[in-house]
Amino acid sequence: xxxxxxxxxxxxxxxxxxxxxxxxxxxxxxxxxxxxxxxxxxxxxxxxxxxxxxxxxxxxxxxxxxxxxxxxxxxxxxxxxxxxxxxxxxxxxxxxxxxxxxxxxxxxxxxxxxxxxxxxxxxxxxxxxxxxxxxxxxxxxxxxxxxxxxxxxxxxxxxxxxxxxxxxxxxxxxxxxxxxxxxxxxxxxxxxxxxxxxxxxxxxxxxxxxxxxxxxxxxxxxxxxxxxxxxxxxxxxxxxxxxxxxxxxxxxxxxxx
Amino acid sequence: xxxxxxxxxxxxxxxxxxxxxxxxxxxxxxxxxxxxxxxxxxxxxxxxxxxxxxxxxxxxxxxxxxxxxxxxxxxxxxxxxxxxxxxxxxxxxxxxxxxxxxxxxxxxxxxxxxxxxxxxxxxxxxxxxxxxxxxxxxxxxxxxxxxxxxxxxxxxxxxxxxxxxxxxxxxxxxxxxxxxxxxxxxxxxxxxxxxxxxxxxxxxxxxxxxxxxxxxxxxxxxxxxxxxxxxxxxxxxxxxxxxxxxxxxxxxxxxxxxxx
Numbered sequence: 319x320x321x322x323x324x325x326x327x328x329x330x331x332x333x334x335x336x337x338x339x340x341x342x343x344x345x346x347x348x349x350x351x352x353x354x355x356x357x358x359x360x361x362x363x364x365x366x367x368x369x370x371x372x373x374x375x376x377x378x379x380x381x382x383x384x385x386x387x388x389x390x391x392x393x394x395x396x397x398x399x400x401x402x403x404x405x406x407x408x409x410x411x412x413x414x415x416x417x418x419x420x421x422x423x424x425x426x427x428x429x430x431x432x433x434x435x436x437x438x439x440x441x442x443x444x445x446x447x448x449x450x451x452x453x454x455x456x457x458x459x460x461x462x463x464x465x466x467x468x469x470x471x472x473x474x475x476x477x478x479x480x481x482x483x484x485x486x487x488x489x490x491x492x493x494x495x496x497x498x499x500x501x502x503x504x505x506x507x508x509x510x511x512x513x514x515x516x517x518x519x520x521x522x523x524x525x526x527x528x529x530x531x532x533x534x535x536x537x538x539x540x541x542x543x544x545x546x547x548x549x550x551x552x553x554x555x556x557x558x559x560x561x562x563x564x565x566x567x568x569x570x571x572x573x574x575x
Numbered sequence: 576x577x578x579x580x581x582x583x584x585x586x587x588x589x590x591x592x593x594x595x596x597x598x599x600x601x602x603x604x605x606x607x608x609x610x611x612x613x614x615x616x617x618x619x620x621x622x623x624x625x626x627x628x629x630x631x632x633x634x635x636x637x638x639x640x641x642x643x644x645x646x647x648x649x650x651x652x653x654x655x656x657x658x659x660x661x662x663x664x665x666x667x668x669x670x671x672x673x674x675x676x677x678x679x680x681x682x683x684x685x686x687x688x689x690x691x692x693x694x695x696x697x698x699x700x701x702x703x704x705x706x707x708x709x710x711x712x713x714x715x716x717x718x719x720x721x722x723x724x725x726x727x728x729x730x731x732x733x734x735x736x737x738x739x740x741x742x743x744x745x746x747x748x749x750x751x752x753x754x755x756x757x758x759x760x761x762x763x764x765x766x767x768x769x770x771x772x773x774x775x776x777x778x779x780x781x782x783x784x785x786x787x788x789x790x791x792x793x794x795x796x797x798x799x800x801x802x803x804x805x806x807x808x809x810x811x812x813x814x815x816x817x818x819x820x821x822x823x824x825x826x827x828x829x830x831x832x833x834x835x
Contacts, residue, residue, distance in 0.1 A: 435674075443670040446632050450664050451733075452656050452688035 342534050349456040350464055356457065363466035367428050367525075371474055374427060375420045379478035382415050383407060383485025391494050403496070404504035407486035412513045413573075416478035417471075418565050421524035424471065425531075425557040432463055432532025433553035437539035437546035445537070460537070463529045471525030472518040479514065516572040523568060524561050531557040581644055583608040583741060583773040584629065589638035591624055591797075598624045599635065600797030606775050611767060613776045613788035613805075615819060617828065621797045622777035623667070626743050629775070630664065631655050642741070660688065663739035663772075667746040669730030671718035677729050678704070678714035684737045703732040706769075707762050724755040728762065735766050742767065744776040748783045760786040781820050784808075793819060795828065 390406045436459055439445050448455045483505060490496040532553045539549035584606035591599040598621040606612045616622050627633040629640055631647060640647045642658055650658070663684075671680045679686075681703050682696035691699075701711045707728040718726060727747065734742055747763060748756035760783050767774050767787075778784055784791055785805060792802035793816050801813040808820060818826030 438673070442668060443666045444672055446627070446630075447664070447666055447670040447672070449632060450630055450659055450662060451684040452659050453683070454652075458687075 338538070339534060342537070343530060345456050346460045346464055346530065346533065349454065349461045352457075354457065356462055359458065359462040360465060363462045364470055366431075367424065367463075367466045367529075368470035368473055371424050371427055371470070372477065374423050375474045375478050376481050378419050378423050379411070379416060379482040380485035380488075382419055383411055383482035383487075384489045386410055386415070386482075387486035387489040387494070391490070400494075401504070403490055403494075404486070404501045405508040407490075408483050408505045408509050409513060411482035411486070412479050412509070412517045413569075414517075414565070416482050417475045417517045417520040417524060418561065420475050420478045420521065421471065421528065421561045421565075422558055424474065424525075425528045425554055425561065428467070429528045429532040429553045429557045430550045432529065433536040433539070433549045434546055436533055436536025437549040440537060440539050441542055441545060455537070460529075460533045463533055464526060467525035467529030468522050469525070471521040471528070475517055475521035476514075479517065512572065516568065519572075520565060520568050523564055527560045527564065528557045531560065580608060582606055582641075583610075583643065584775065585639075585641040585644075586625075586629070587639045587641075589625070589628060589640065590636045591621070591628055591633065592636060598797055599628070599638075601638070602794070602798055604792055604799050604802070606773055607790075608773055609771055610789040611774045611776065611787055612790045612792060613778060613784040614792050614794050614799075615779060615781070615784050616777075616794035617779060617819065620794050622794055623745060625794070626664075626745055626775070626777060630659070630662070630743070660737070661740040662743065663734035663737060663741070664743040665727070665730045665734045665745065665747055667749055669718075669726040671721075671726060671729055671733070673718055675717075676714065677709075677716050677718065677721070680718065680729060681714075681732045681736050683733065689737065699736065700732070703736050704729070706735070706766060707732045708758075723750055724752075724758070727751065727755075727759050731759070731762055731766065735770060735772075738770055740772055742770075742772050742774045744774060744778070744787075746778055746780075747776065747787075748778065748780045753782070756780065756783060757786070759783075763787050781822075 386407050387403055390403045391400055394400045394402055439459070445455050445459070448458055487498070487501060490501050491498045535549040535553040535556070539545040582605040584604070586602060586604040589599045589602040590597070602621070602625065604612075604614075614622055614625065624633060628635050629642075629647070631650065635648060638648070642661075645658065647655065647658055672683065675683070678697055678700040681700035682693070685691040685696040685699060686693060701714055704711065704714055709725065709728055709732070713721075713725070718729070721729065744763060747759055751759060764787055774787075776784070776787060785808070788805040790802065791805050791808050792799045793813070794800070795815055801811055801816045803811065808816065811817065814827050818828050
């Protein structure tokens with residue numbers, strides 16, 4: 319096997335994929351802004367992504383907040399800085415952990431479901447049927463999911479912020495013996511609007527990425543059940559990696575010194 | 576020869592390939608207005624690819640596809656939608672939308688394609704279901720609750736729901752027992768006559784072809800190698816056609832039966 323040919327093929331394949339994703343993204347975004355909007359489908363996706371993801375996001379947030387308080391305390395107590403626990407918990411949760419962990423959890427739940435549903439539609443000719451029934455699959459399948467992802471992730475992260483901070487409060491007050499009033503005061507004093515806003519912006523971007531990857535991989539799945547399985551895996555993996563990459567980029571934009 | 580009026584569908588020199596594999600290789604076909612043309616041929620000979628090219632789901636490399644004398648190759652979306660408004664299609668596995676109830680599947684083209692109110696579309700859907708022998712109670716079920724034969728009937732009801740001028744049938748009897756297959760054939764003949772539609776069917780089921788066709792065309796290696804009235808099929812004088820309609824392993828058509 320010629321190694322140069324192999325590198326060439328891989329490079330072409332990589333740029334081919336980038337090109338296809340870019341075109342898919344442009345078409346998808348275009349159809350989000352051009353009528354008709356399928357209101358019933360949008361509401362269904364809002365409920366699916368927002369309401370049904372609440373338990374998993376809530377549980378993730380509360381345990382994360384609890385662990386964060388515990389770990390911060392065991393570290394800071396060595397420097398007599400245990401008073402900073404409240405600040406670390408609230409800043410870590412709002413800026414980083416709530417958006418990233420909620421994004422990853424929703425990616426596993428929703429991104430996979432989108433890829434599986436659209437992938438099954440693709441391999442069973444349902445997407446072809448949509449087209450022949452004078453319905454644009456991008457408007458009908460992709461746009462409602464993208465809009466719902468962008469709208470619902472920030473709301474989920476807002477809930478995760480509150481629950482995560484509450485988790486830290488529970489451990490700090492009932493296990494570590496912090497004064498509840500002082501803990502809440504420190505939490506409130508350190509928190510600035512930008513901390514929350516940056517997390518919500520991240521969430522909106524992550525929601526877009528999760529829906530985009532779910533739809534893209536589902537839409538292009540081929541080859542029956544195996545193809546749908548591969549699409550599901552690819553949707554979750556690519557969305558997760560993109561979430562982590564964009565997390566850095568957005569953090570850099572908001573907080574670069 | 577067919578009547579000298581303009582054919583409803585005229586395909587000339589159609590080429591389609593995937594990578595190096597040539598699927599359609601200069602295919603020519605005419606479907607006269609109001610007639611039922613059935614394309615027969617083995618698996619992998621390009622039957623489904625032909626229909627997908629006509630519907631614009633795939634783009635050919637060369638050739639023209641005229642529907643009502645308009646070339647659909649290279650049409651923009653708006654122009655194509657005006658063509659698709661005339662078309663109904665029964666997919667091989669019915670391709671019903673899993674997330675919608677049966678009546679919503681049948682009424683889909685009316686609600687989404689033509690902007691009809693749901694209440695009115697529901698009434699039409701129930702009528703169309705009755706036309707294919709399904710009661711109104713079936714309308715509230717989901718596709719996953721239906722048998723294969725019922726799914727085909729619902730697919731047929733969806734195909735005729737908008738009273739199309741042209742209907743495509745992709746393997747209408749595949750996966751059905753012979754009796755249910757014949758029921759579907761009868762429904763197709765009955766409904767198509769009722770609508771006066773032009774139809775193009777692809778199948779490898781000869782019983783189905785004989786029942787629903789006015790004209791049969793055989794596709795082999797991406798070309799139409801024989802076409803004629805259904806009454807001539809047994810005396811085609813074409814060895815490929817004879818081998819196919821008699822289902823013989825021996826003959827000029829060599830099947831690739833190598834494993835792997």
